[in-house]
Amino acid sequence: MNGLTTLPMFLLGVPEQGATSSDPMAMLFSFAPIIIVILIFYFLMIRPQSKKQKELERMIAGMKKGDSVVTIGGLHGIVDNVGDNYVIIKADENTKLKFAKSAIATVTPVGGKANE
Numbered sequence: 001m002n003g004l005t006t007l008p009m010f011l012l013g014v015p016e017q018g019a020t021s022s023d024p025m026a027m028l029f030s031f032a033p034i035i036i037v038i039l040i041f042y043f044l045m046i047r048p049q050s051k052k053q054k055e056l057e058r059m060i061a062g063m064k065k066g067d068s069v070v071t072i073g074g075l076h077g078i079v080d081n082v083g084d085n086y087v088i089i090k091a092d093e094n095t096k097l098k099f100a101k102s103a104i105a106t107v108t109p110v111g112g113k114a115n116e
Contacts, residue, residue, distance in 0.1 A: 068108040
């Protein structure tokens with residue numbers, strides 16, 4: 001017995017009895033589940049992630065000396081200097097560390113509250 005014969009006919013692309021392959025409504029109904037899954041995937045996963053990424057980029061671009069930051073590694077510190085692609089973080093009175101801007105997870109402006 002062929003394994004394809006056990007699949008439902010609409011999955012194989014075989015038109016129903018009386019429906020022709022050039023019927024626009026039959027084509028619409030055959031593509032509708034795929035379109036719905038793509039829309040659900042977009043609105044539940046892609047769109048929120050892109051909004052979150054834009055917000056993080058905006059925070060990093062607005063970072064200035066004195067802001068409190070947390071890196072993706074969990075280091076908490078105060079921004080001492082901001083360069084084009086890097087930021088120097090003051091972790092202690094005598095400890096300054098240089099990080100790539102992409103390593104910053106959150107930024108809390110001076111006198112502000114962190115977005116968690």
